[in-house]
Amino acid sequence: MSHAKLMNNYFDPNSVYTEEDFRRHFRMRRHVFKHLFRDVQHVNPYFRQKRDRAGRLGFSPHQKVTVALRMMAYGSPANSMDETYGMSESTYLDTLEQLCDTIIQVYNDEYLRKPNQEDLKRLIRKAEDRGFPGMIKSLDCMHWDWKNCPTGWQ
Structure with missing residues (x-):
């Protein structure tokens, strides 16, 4: 059923x-x-x-x-x-x-493999197009301001 x-x-x-x-x-x-x-x-x-x-x-x-x-x-x-x-x-x-x-x-x-150079270039372009330059270099996004970030993560 x-x-x-x-x-x-x-x-x-x-x-x-x-x-x-x-x-x-x-x-x-x-x-x-x-x-x-x-x-x-x-x-x-x-x-x-x-x-x-x-x-x-x-x-x-x-x-x-x-x-x-x-x-x-x-x-x-x-x-x-x-x-x-x-x-x-x-x-x-x-x-x-x-x-x-x-x-x-x-x-x-x-x-489920590590990205190759072609993958990285594509991901960097996509991130830049969406307003997140350098995202691959900084996956923790610490350079990005988040005004509503929970205080425990600041």
Whole structure:
């Protein structure tokens, strides 16, 4: 039942939530989720739906990827989504670990590497265009005035 609700809310063609809602809830655009979902499901059999020993269907791939992303996006504890998705705390934690390991495996060479010179030039140009010159040289942004900076960070 939680799979059907999840699909109706976010993934069906006439889903309850709009693209903007999806982005706010998942902290990514729907097409990025779909790309990640497809890659993860292709590489790791954990993210394919299986039957248990009694013949009942287990959690859907959408449920597994969603709970792991929500835990990462919001810093949610594993037991905070029990009633929504019906998984045990250990299943949440296993799912999160599986997703993290798979993301590293799939995207390490392209996205999780140190930036090369071409990447740095592109990032510097983008930062300068947005009014943050020298941002790469000073990632802590200490040179930037923030009038509403919390006093503990000043």
